[in-house]
Amino acid sequence: MDNSVKKAYELAREAYAKLGIDTDKAIESAKKIPISIHCWQGDDVKGFENAEGELTGGIAATGNYPGRARTPNELRADLEMAMSLLPGTHKVSLHAFYADTDEKVERNKLEPKHFERWVEWANKLDIGLDYNPSFFSHDMSASGFTLSSADEKVREYWIEHGIGSRKIAEYFGKATGKRCVTNFWMPDGYKDTPADTLGPRMRLKDSLDKIFAFPIKKEYNVDAVESKVFGMGVESYTTGSNEFYTAYAATHPDVLLTLDVGHYHPTEVISDKISAMLCYCNELLLHVSRPVRWDSDHVVIFNDELQAIMNEIVACGAQDRVNIALDYFDASINRVAAWVIGTRNARKALLAALLRPVDTLKKYELEGDYTSRLAMMEELKSYPFAAVWDYMCELENVPVREAWLSKVKDYEKKVLSERK
Numbered sequence: 001m002d003n004s005v006k007k008a009y010e011l012a013r014e015a016y017a018k019l020g021i022d023t024d025k026a027i028e029s030a031k032k033i034p035i036s037i038h039c040w041q042g043d044d045v046k047g048f049e050n051a052e053g054e055l056t057g058g059i060a061a062t063g064n065y066p067g068r069a070r071t072p073n074e075l076r077a078d079l080e081m082a083m084s085l086l087p088g089t090h091k092v093s094l095h096a097f098y099a100d101t102d103e104k105v106e107r108n109k110l111e112p113k114h115f116e117r118w119v120e121w122a123n124k125l126d127i128g129l130d131y132n133p134s135f136f137s138h139d140m141s142a143s144g145f146t147l148s149s150a151d152e153k154v155r156e157y158w159i160e161h162g163i164g165s166r167k168i169a170e171y172f173g174k175a176t177g178k179r180c181v182t183n184f185w186m187p188d189g190y191k192d193t194p195a196d197t198l199g200p201r202m203r204l205k206d207s208l209d210k211i212f213a214f215p216i217k218k219e220y221n222v223d224a225v226e227s228k229v230f231g232m233g234v235e236s237y238t239t240g241s242n243e244f245y246t247a248y249a250a251t252h253p254d255v256l257l258t259l260d261v262g263h264y265h266p267t268e269v270i271s272d273k274i275s276a277m278l279c280y281c282n283e284l285l286l287h288v289s290r291p292v293r294w295d296s297d298h299v300v301i302f303n304d305e306l307q308a309i310m311n312e313i314v315a316c317g318a319q320d321r322v323n324i325a326l327d328y329f330d331a332s333i334n335r336v337a338a339w340v341i342g343t344r345n346a347r348k349a350l351l352a353a354l355l356r357p358v359d360t361l362k363k364y365e366l367e368g369d370y371t372s373r374l375a376m377m378e379e380l381k382s383y384p385f386a387a388v389w390d391y392m393c394e395l396e397n398v399p400v401r402e403a404w405l406s407k408v409k410d411y412e413k414k415v416l417s418e419r420k
């Protein structure tokens, strides 16, 4: 072990011990909490159904950095590269259109067998898999509607896809021994002012009820629903709005609510929604992302909102109730680096949250000593959490600080730049 990392850690341990914080324990907890890495950062959300596949649904990956993964093997290799530079426990989140098949399979005909190679790979790495039915980039979603479509055939098709997805997710949970979380996000909505806002929402509710009525063992898979305020070309109306899914999750105890950082009004934050929803939902799923002026899905940086999210999870004692997943896609920089930067930031913020003397802060609050609460919260921001983070990276045998970057650059030279 690097001696300076160790020395800095020992000083940090002492400083935190004075606050009653055990840094070794914080590291242990920070290592164990799974962070779900979204596979779609690796290929600009294209999937493997066809090479020309156009991304629709009101989302966009901008940029043309070379080296995008074009096959399941390339994507897995890139993910492995990224994970070799990350401390802690991970899962990998797949979308349906990343099925690893030799022939083309319709989305409503996808089965567990089309994901066998992913499961084999996950078991080799001892990681869990999460799942997402893909309701976009498809002819059957060309109208802009899927589960809330007025066309019964369209709804039927996507209901079949939803049910099939839950079977695949159950298989993931069973075959990896790690429960899968399946996220339902549908792009449904109108570009311009609708005449009927209720009809699509009633149809969405009915379609979801049909999908979730299919019995799946909770120990293998749980489902979540993700709201959104608007998408590109879907500016005036989103069927699956915040209120729609908040109410849906609150009235369906088995369904989790997904909070995506980029899916609310520009000054609205998800950190303050976590405790509110924990009063009504057993569990939540987070899509940790970074909106810049809109739901732009920039790489997650170490900013105030990321820290506030992690602080809330820990202050609520909800580490087992809040599933942390990432959701961003930047095609303008090295994609492996994008994974590494965002995932390291998320875990670093989680560790910093675990190093806060939450009980002391709550005590000040109950005593009405808001002076001490504010003073401590501010002092804590410059406590030496980075020394604990560096030490955690050493313990986990991954590069300390920016040492990971040269490894990604090497990989770019040897592997990514060969993809023409």
Ligand code: RNT
Binding pocket: 040, 045, 059, 132, 185, 226, 228, 260, 287, 295, 327
């Ligand atoms: C879209 C949602 C959704 C997607 C992924 C690809 O706005 O955030 O979660 O980003 O499923």
Ligand code: ZN
Binding pocket: 185, 226, 260, 287, 327
């Ligand atoms: Zn999302």
